[in-house]
């Protein structure tokens with residue numbers, strides 16, 4: 001799979017015109033690559049080396065931090081409904097120190113190092129995500145400009161952080177345990193939250209779906225971030241922004257490590273199309289209102305590839 005030139009929008013956060021380009025990218029693809037993002041390289045490198053150390057431990061050690069409930073260490077099983085992939089991961093809430101207790105056994109002699117590395121990374125990436133969300137609000141000409149970012153800044157924000165490791169895919173696995181789905185690292189899906197901020201090492205694998213249903217491979221770039229619009233932002237923008245379908249294919253030669261911050265709202269937050277984007281007219285509203293708790297509850301009953309928004313779509317009156 002290749003990527004046609006100029007297929008993936010490139011946003012330079014140091015350029016003054018970035019807000020209009022961000023809006024265009026979110027409307028057309030729901031995905032863009034971000035450079036000059038302001039997240040310090042040492043914060044990124046420190047967490048990546050902690051992740052490399054953890055994933056290099058023997059499986060029996062890592063399993064002490066599992067199974068994921070959904071938080072903790074997971075291996076091959078993704079979510080509670082039978083999805084599998086050639087991936088191992090750590091999944092945690094960003095506002096719960098409790099999740100770190102689960103990782104204490106795998107984070108080396110000094111678990112504080114891992115905790116600090118995650119907290120510093122998440123704080124820097126959240127700040128950058130909030131800046132992007134404010135540029136989106138400005139670009140859409142909606143007020144107040146923190147209409148999206150306040151949800152991530154809220155102390156109760158249900159945001160998650162995930163470290164994924166895709167080991168090289170061994171030849172003997174073809175037709176094996178994963179039942180012939182031999183190229184799936186992480187199956188196709190959309191992210192349920194508002195915004196996802198992803199980075200990886202220099203190994204390819206991430207693929208995104210274009211509007212026409214064609215898949216393109218995203219060339220890796222370890223110094224950039226990749227931004228996904230999530231389902232909740234699609235709803236709040238009344239479908240103007242598109243939550244991007246994406247997946248990860250495996251690599252036979254190299255390990256891929258990725259880190260994803262999923263910026264989500266507080267559990268009790270009501271998610272609905274913003275009146276400033278529907279003109280206050282109920283007829284033009286594409287989605288019913290739901291709380292983030294309701295959406296998550298229903299999402300955890302679905303398979304990875306399911307369209308989780310259909311249940312919340314309004315049926316147009318004929």
Ligand SMILES: C=C1C[C@]23C[C@@]1(O)CC[C@H]2[C@@]12CC[C@H](O)[C@@](C)(C(=O)O1)[C@H]2[C@@H]3C(=O)O
Nearest residue numbers: 070078079083191192299300301302303304
């Ligand atoms: C199969 C599932 C895994 C997932 C929860 C779900 O039931 C459906 C959504 C999945 C997803 C995709 C994006 C993120 O990686 C994730 C943490 C999320 O919020 O929704 C995962 C969930 C998971 O792995 O627990």
Ligand SMILES: O=C(O)CCC(=O)C(=O)O
Nearest residue numbers: 162164186206248258260
């Ligand atoms: O690992 C990646 O590059 C993407 C994983 C992903 O989409 C997810 O964890 O939701």
Ligand SMILES: [Fe+2]
Nearest residue numbers: 189190191246
């Ligand atoms: Fe994802």
